[in-house]
Each structure stands twice: as C-alpha cells, then as structure tokens.
Amino acid sequence: MKSFIPNRAMLHTHSFGVEHSASSSQSTEATVTIDDEVVRISAMFVKPRYNNEARNSTDINSKPGDTAIVYSCELAEIKGKFDPGKAQALGLERGPKYRELQLGNSVKTVAGRMVRADC
Incomplete structure (x- = not known):
C-alpha cells in the first residue's frame, strides 16, 4: 500500500473515534478508523517528549495544544492502464x-x- 495525504484532503477534515483530553493517558498505537478494500485511515495521538525528570508524558502538566493527531491514509495499490x-x-x-x-x-x-x- 502507498501512503500519502493530498493537500485537498486537508481542507475537508473531520474527527473519528473517541475524544481524548490532553491530560488523559493516551495510547501510542494507531487507531484504525476506516478500513476497507480501497482505503485504510488510522489516527495516532502524538505528544512532545521532554528531557527532564518526568518518566512519561502524563507526569507533566500538558496543555491541549501540546497534543496532535496524525492521520495516516493508505490506499490499495492501483494498477496502471494496459497499453x-x-x-x-x-x-x-x-x-x-x-x-x-x-x-x-x-x-x-x-x-x-x-x-x-x-x-
């Protein structure tokens, strides 16, 4: 499968799955939101890493803007046209x-x- 996110898709975004707050413990694994024969879209929460005494990101008082959601779009391989x-x-x-x-x-x-x- 090839992965890409076209620019035009960025204009039409919407949310999937369960809401998470910035202070809640969040999984580092991707959550598959759509999976069929044409496309698989996964979401993953990403938080910054800190180089201090804190053992994990839940030990630090983080702000809602510190968390990002990354979407991965994987398309099934598209065969070319026969010539x-x-x-x-x-x-x-x-x-x-x-x-x-x-x-x-x-x-x-x-x-x-x-x-x-x-x-």
Whole structure:
C-alpha cells in the first residue's frame, strides 16, 4: 500500500473515534478508523517528549495544544492502464497473453523474451 495525504484532503477534515483530553493517558498505537478494500485511515495521538525528570508524558502538566493527531491514509495499490501498443512493440500478439498481462502476470513472447506486467 502507498501512503500519502493530498493537500485537498486537508481542507475537508473531520474527527473519528473517541475524544481524548490532553491530560488523559493516551495510547501510542494507531487507531484504525476506516478500513476497507480501497482505503485504510488510522489516527495516532502524538505528544512532545521532554528531557527532564518526568518518566512519561502524563507526569507533566500538558496543555491541549501540546497534543496532535496524525492521520495516516493508505490506499490499495492501483494498477496502471494496459497499453496494447506498448505490448505489441514488445513483441506480443493479441490474444490470451494480453489478458495475462492485464491480470498482472508476466508472459513470454514468441521469441522467448519475458515481458513483465509492470513494464
């Protein structure tokens, strides 16, 4: 899966899951908020680390602005569009081998050259 957050998504934000206050103990694990065959969105609370005597972030009086929520958006891999002209230029003839390439499988040309689907 590839991960990215497009700029246009930043304009349309909304909250998921349970509310947490800045003073409550918060998990460092990501909470999956949406998970289906197209996208997985996870949220994670992030707090600053302090270099003093405090053993953890709950020992320090933190302000609500000290906590951030990071969202991770993972998309399923999107296969490219099949280009019959490129397949023909690589030495493949129309037929079942085109279908195999469209399914993501590598095929051999009549001349014995291996053609990968990601070419």
